[in-house]
Amino acid sequence: MRECTAPELRAHLDSAATPPLLLDVRESWEFDKACIEGSILVPMRAIPARLQELDPGRETVVICHHGIRSRMVCLFLENQGFTDVVNLSGGVDAWARDVDRQMPAY
Numbered sequence: 001m002r003e004c005t006a007p008e009l010r011a012h013l014d015s016a017a018t019p020p021l022l023l024d025v026r027e028s029w030e031f032d033k034a035c036i037e038g039s040i041l042v043p044m045r046a047i048p049a050r051l052q053e054l055d056p057g058r059e060t061v062v063i064c065h066h067g068i069r070s071r072m073v074c075l076f077l078e079n080q081g082f083t084d085v086v087n088l089s090g091g092v093d094a095w096a097r098d099v100d101r102q103m104p105a106y
Contacts, residue, residue, distance in 0.1 A: 001071070002086045020059035021040070023061065024040065024064070025062060034106065056083065057084065062085060064088075066090060
């Protein structure tokens with residue numbers, strides 16, 4: 001599993017020919033408060049049941065509030081055969097602090 005910072009993800013999104021899947025694994029109330037544009041919500045507890053909806057070969061950046069839940073989901077996805085998973089270290093909290101200061105922090 002790779003890790004990236006919020007500024008690194010912003011730069012990657014700006015330059016990637018094929019954008020990664022932004023997989024937000026927080027709860028819906030958290031996603032409603034603040035989310036990175038283009039991300040999809042699949043709460044952590046729902047990942048096993050919705051695994052077939054995800055492409056194991058596509059670059060997938062996993063997002064949570066601070067990077068802890070997303071790290072656990074990255075490890076799970078790798079164990080399921082996903083080959084290109086990235087953990088957003090610092091999560092949406094770092095994104096709000098370092099990339100999008102208009103995003104609400106909670």
